[in-house]
Amino acid sequence: MNEGAHLRHTEAGLPDASHIAILYLEDLNVSFDGFKAINNLNLYIDRGELRCIIGPNGAGKTTMMDIITGKT
Secondary structure, eight states, X not given: OOTTTTOOBOTTSOBOGGGOEEEEEEEEEEEETTEEEXXXXXXXXXXXXXXXXXXXXXXXXXXXXXXXXXXX
């Protein structure tokens, strides 16, 4: 994990608490029997942001949500 990659900094070089990622995934990989469901996913979500996950069947949307929620 790249420490600090999920933080934005003020001009003084201090972490800006209003932009600290509340969720971040770095280099996430998931495979099932050799099939790569998720390959090197990086996702950063800051407080107040809204993200929509779209894609075709089999793209890894549910797998990603299962990882985030601890189901998988």
